[in-house]
Amino acid sequence: MDLRGRVAAVTGAGTGIGRAIALALASEGARVAVTDLNPDWAESVASEIRQKGGEAVAYRLDVTRRADAEAVVQAIVERWGRIDIWCNNAGISTMNRFWELTEEEWDFNINVNAKGVFLCSQVAAKQMMRQEPMEGSDLRGKIINTASMAGKRGNAPFLAHYVASKFAVVGLTQAMAGELAPYRITVNAVCPGYVRTGMQEREVLWEAKLRGVTPEEVRQLYINDTPLGRLEEPEDVAGVVLFLASPASDFITGEAINVNGGAWMD
Ligand SMILES: NC(=O)c1ccc[n+]([C@@H]2O[C@H](COP(=O)([O-])OP(=O)(O)OC[C@H]3O[C@@H](n4cnc5c(N)ncnc54)[C@H](O)[C@@H]3O)[C@@H](O)[C@H]2O)c1
Numbered sequence: 329m330d331l332r333g334r335v336a337a338v339t340g341a342g343t344g345i346g347r348a349i350a351l352a353l354a355s356e357g358a359r360v361a362v363t364d365l366n367p368d369w370a371e372s373v374a375s376e377i378r379q380k381g382g383e384a385v386a387y388r389l390d391v392t393r394r395a396d397a398e399a400v401v402q403a404i405v406e407r408w409g410r411i412d413i414w415c416n417n418a419g420i421s422t423m424n425r426f427w428e429l430t431e432e433e434w435d436f437n438i439n440v441n442a443k444g445v446f447l448c449s450q451v452a453a454k455q456m457m458r459q460e461p462m463e464g465s466d467l468r469g470k471i472i473n474t475a476s477m478a479g480k481r482g483n484a485p486f487l488a489h490y491v492a493s494k495f496a497v498v499g500l501t502q503a504m505a506g507e508l509a510p511y512r513i514t515v516n517a518v519c520p521g522y523v524r525t526g527m528q529e530r531e532v533l534w535e536a537k538l539r540g541v542t543p544e545e546v547r548q549l550y551i552n553d554t555p556l557g558r559l560e561e562p563e564d565v566a567g568v569v570l571f572l573a574s575p576a577s578d579f580i581t582g583e584a585i586n587v588n589g590g591a592w593m594d
Contacts, residue, residue: 329574332357333463335408336573337400339391339448340418342369344525345474348562349415350374352570354382358413361404363389365418391418391444397451410459413573414452416445416497417474421527423486423534434489441493442500445473449504449515457511465575466512471504472572473497473517474565475584480519481592486538498584505582514581516572521588522550523560555590564589 336353340346342364354360354377362377362384364370370386377384385407387400404411420440422433449471456469478484479494498517505515522528528550536543550559568587571577586592 329356329570329576331413331570331573334358334412334573335361335404335410336413336415337361337363337404337411337452338415338417339363339389339444340365340474341373341415342366343373344527345520345523345562345565346415346417347373348566349417349474349569350384351377351380352563352566353413353415353573354380354384356570356574357382358573359383359408361385361387361400363387363400365390389418389448391416391448392439394447394451397448401451401455405455411452411455411469412462413470413472414448414456415472415474415569415573416448418444419474419476419493419527421487421490421531423531423538424489425486425538426488429489434492437489437493438496441490442496445497445500449473449500453504453508453511453513456513457508461512465578467514467578468511469513470573471508471513471515472569473501473515474569475501475517475519477519477521477586477588477592479517479584480586480594486535501584502582509581514578516577516580516582517584518565518568518572519584519586519588519592520565521554521560521586521591523562523565525562528559553591554588558589560587560589 367388374384374386
């Protein structure tokens with residue numbers, strides 16, 4: 329999938345799925361803005377890309393802050409002239425029984441996971457709407473959101489607030505796809521399952537405590553729930569994002585594609 333000449337930005341790209349997405353886009357020749365709340369993590373991924381011969385620059389971007397998104401979009405456009413691919417990947421989670429969830433947990437999950445996608449997409453879309461179509465395509469830009477299996481399957485224990493935030497991402501993906509289609513901008517999402525990242529490590533410990541089992545038993549539950557029979561790797565997700573970023577998917581918009589080894593098939 330040749331992405332040479334394309335300009336991409338990834339949020340929450342300092343580790344986990346976002347890091348894998350940034351590396352995958354760069355490996356196909358895209359110039360990548362590696363953004364994260366943690367600037368040191370962003371810089372380490374950007375330098376990893378440069379060491380491999382790719383082109384990357386790191387920015388601190390808190391997706392809950394419009395001013396951050398505007399500053400980063402402006403900096404990318406000053407540097408590379410445009411933004412072809414914007415990946416809203418940053419996300420967080422906490423776990424609790426529904427009846428014990430606090431307002432703070434609700435606000436934190438909704439703010440980062442849903443409002444973050446809204447704010448960053450709005451800022452990125454405004455840039456895409458005023459730029460010329462990409463070379464060799466009739467599209468001006470592509471927005472790709474990291475939703476979740478929990479964006480389609482509400483039966484996810486201890487994650488009611490996270491489920492709500494990810495259903496919002498899937499809904500927003502469809503709504504934005506409809507409104508941005510006349511401007512030749514596509515909007516799609518990926519819905520990962522049980523991915524081996526720092527987020528999963530934290531969730532395994534919380535869930536073990538809430539269920540009264542061992543962390544290893546929780547990991548086994550995740551594997552048992554996955555027909556393809558293993559935990560998902562960040563690269564499993566990045567491969568599908570690469571497809572959505574490439575010309576091969578130019579006529580797909582408003583989709584939320586499951587990437588979960590069969591754990592949820594709807
Ligand atoms: N790990 C899974 O099993 C799984 C499954 C489905 C979906 N997801 C989604 O995938 C995305 C990435 O998750 P991950 O597993 O790689 O998580 P992770 O915790 O390993 O990495 C998340 C990254 O996002 C950054 N981040 C956190 N808050 C931020 C903010 N306000 N602004 C900008 N960056 C911020 C963190 O610094 C970190 O680098 C999230 O949207 C998550 O909800 C993960």
